[in-house]
Amino acid sequence: GQQVMQIPQYQHVQEGEDFTTYCNSSTTLSNIQWYKQRPGGHPVFLIQLVKSGEVKKQKRLTFQFGEAKKNSSLHITATQTTDVGTYFCAGEGPGTASKLTFGTGTRLQVTL
Amino acid sequence: DTGVSQDPRHKITKRGQNVTFRCDPISEHNRLYWYRQTLGQGPEFLTYFQNEAQLEKSRLLSDRFSAERPKGSFSTLEIQRTEQGDSAMYLCASSLVAGRGYTFGSGTRLTVV
Numbered sequence: 001g002q003q004v005m006q007i008p009q010y011q012h013v014q015e016g017e018d019f020t021t022y023c024n025s026s027t028t029l030s031n032i033q034w035y036k037q038r039p040g041g042h043p044v045f046l047i048q049l050v051k052s053g054e055v056k057k058q059k060r061l062t063f064q065f066g067e068a069k070k071n072s073s074l075h076i077t078a079t080q081t082t083d084v085g086t087y088f089c090a091g092e093g094p095g096t097a098s099k100l101t102f103g104t105g106t107r108l109q110v111t112l
Numbered sequence: 113d114t115g116v117s118q119d120p121r122h123k124i125t126k127r128g129q130n131v132t133f134r135c136d137p138i139s140e141h142n143r144l145y146w147y148r149q150t151l152g153q154g155p156e157f158l159t160y161f162q163n164e165a166q167l168e169k170s171r172l173l174s175d176r177f178s179a180e181r182p183k184g185s186f187s188t189l190e191i192q193r194t195e196q197g198d199s200a201m202y203l204c205a206s207s208l209v210a211g212r213g214y215t216f217g218s219g220t221r222l223t224v225v
Binding site for chain 1: 145147152153154155156157160168171203205212213214215216217218219
């Protein structure tokens with residue numbers, strides 16, 4: 001079945017440093033979504049990417065979808081303590097009736 | 113509250129007992145999903161409804177698990193003869209259209225002792 005892996009598993013940065021998480025799918029995706037889960041919370045939708053090579057920005061967050069639609073990345077510029085949490089990518093494969101397969105997640109810790 | 117509601121928030125049960133969880137999605141959302149999440153892992157797909165029709169069920173889901181969505185509104189997830197390995201957070205999510213993502217509820221944390 002479809003597998004979605006993320007690296008790194010965990011990253012600890014100082015506030016103000018940049019952060020990137022990478023997502024790789026075993027199969028070609030029709031779209032990829034990103035979610036943030038705060039400690040003790042539930043996943044919250046951030047964005048969806050659909051087109052090959054698509055890049056979208058949300059303030060300090062930049063999301064990219066690979067040309068082959070099998071990988072994606074999330075880059076945060078100048079992290080803040082409010083960025084703490086686990087970031088999940090989630091892919092929807094062709095013909096999977098909108099079922100999302102979530103990645104393994106990257107836990108981000110930000111300290112002052 | 114216009115979000116996704118799940119009840120109960122926490123459930124402790126003894127092995128072998130049956131448990132039932134409820135999810136109330138956002139009212140205009142026709143798609144409803146159940147996921148399971150264990151500590152340090154991403155949410156794992158269990159099952160999916162479009163309106164009242166259950167369109168997909170994970171092969172990982174044993175026949176002890178059953179879900180319903182009568183009338184296409186709220187949904188229930190029942191686990192029969194619970195096992196310790198069923199201990200997890202059970203998340204419900206709903207969606208309406210592509211591109212807007214899922215809205216998750218706060219989850220039901222199940223502990224089987």
